[in-house]
Amino acid sequence: MRSGTFGIVRNLSKIFNQDVSLEIFRRMCLVRYFESGIIRAVKEGTFAYPLYLSSGQEAIAAAMSLVIPEFMIFAQHRCHATYLSFGGDPVKLREELFGLPGGTSGGRAGSNCIQCHENNIAMYGHHGLIGENVPLAVGAALGCGKPTVCFFGDGAAEEDYVFAAMGFAVSHKLPVLFVCEDNNLSILTTVDTRRSWSMTNVATALGMPGIDITDDPWTVFRRTQELKNNLPAFLNIYTCRANWHVGTGTDGPPEWDRYSMVKQELGKIGLEEQVQEIEKETQIQMEKLWDQEQLQILSGK
């Protein structure tokens, strides 16, 4: 069932507005090159704190942020992509990772607790207990009635309080989009080792729409559009993290590389030149952000 093509709506990229397709890629690119800077900085010994990278999973937030930019956001611990795609300032994220006062939480929270409350973004920081953000998101939606998106992983989906909160959202017809970023791994333990049931079946049994798809951004975009006015709803999105659960190393090649697949697809529809331009531009911006001399000043080394 799990694959890089599961649930894809075929040929969507061909009928999509090209500016939207390129904007999705721009956001993916931002995450990828931001985190490339982190990886380089770690190699150079600049970092002392734990890091949870989003690379490999960036297509989900990149696509969704274009469909539901006004939603309140309850992110999971792997949240750099969410923060950057929904419009968070990369400088503040970098500062937070260094534990500096200019960071998203004044340098007190770190990589897995990123928040953003500026530029019309309401993103609440995670505190590290997986799935804790699901009841919080439901409570926030109950409290203010605003549409809310809640991201969590396939491991968090197994927490009992996640089901209970989703059930409450159905009972009270709350406008929450639950998104499981299903990378198949709880640290390194795969879903099939941990359980025999599907979270999507649980969601539909609770009485909300539930769909399994892969992280093809055009499909994510389309499904989010369909569900955003039919909440609460659940999307289980198969994806692959490129790096360790925590840290910048890799566990071997990912099952699929969505970033390259999207680039290839954009090339097929005649956008190769624009893609190269976006990549180059983003690379320059991020290299400047992660400039070695500046990092040494920031880290006090």
Add this chain to the structure above:
Amino acid sequence: MGPRTVADTIREITKRHLTQNNGLLLGESISAVGWVNNTVPNCPGIVELPMTDVAGAGIAVGTALVGRRPIFVIRFQDFLILNGSPLIFYAAKVKELHGKSAPVFVRAIAAEGLGPVHSGILHSIFMHFPGFRVCSPMTPKEYEEIWEDFMTNDVPMIVSEHRMSYSNTQEMKDVIVENADITLYAISSVRFEVIKATEMLKRDGIKCNIVHIVWLKPFAITNRLIEPLLQSKRGIVIDPGHEIAGASQSIAYELNQATGCSVKALGLYDRTKCLCPPFQNKAPDAGRICETAKEVLQNERNLVVA
């Protein structure tokens, strides 16, 4: 209509909050028999939670994050064990970590004599974690004051209530006597027992100061707290919770450090509270408080003789 009880006070505060402040009240089985000992009004703004403690507490904290200042009712303090996770790991941390706030007013209700899972006093656990204000009001005025405190602060508050207080109409003032032999510091339901114990000890020729403790955290050392102890030279802190690593030991330590006087802690024995006598492990009653006070005084006399 008779004098206003603690239950009346809680009900009136709640009604005001729900009808005038855009507040919410969340909890399990709120409208069931007796509306939580007649402390909850029947009015809009009440959210009946399903029987899902961890998620329920998380939902309450979520409403606090968006400014609803929820009253979160926990019918028995023992259930704080399950409900504690979102309170401890999120509500209490969010201000220090993120500069945001999740002010949730947790009505944690204690009882006595209802067995191993309905008689617990768990306020000590919440004193341990940063980010909470913890109090235990037992009179109408005290309840008004802690509510005012909640509404003028932006941190979560654990309110350790006790069913024994609900019918109380009386304010409880400190009792300071000349040449007292000992100062008794009382918390929560044992405040009622300490008053009885003082009368019993008086008949035996032992004079006691009584100091009532409402605020467990922050616990501020004030002249009101230490002057009676400096005069009597010895004291006991009495709490209906477990003694080991509990409020009684913690506060006894604080008082000892502030004054150099000997201060003993008195709370529950290190045993489970069971349903039936003699295994109930009840909160220290007047008899046990008297015995302990006499022991403290006798030990001191023995030391002087030695």
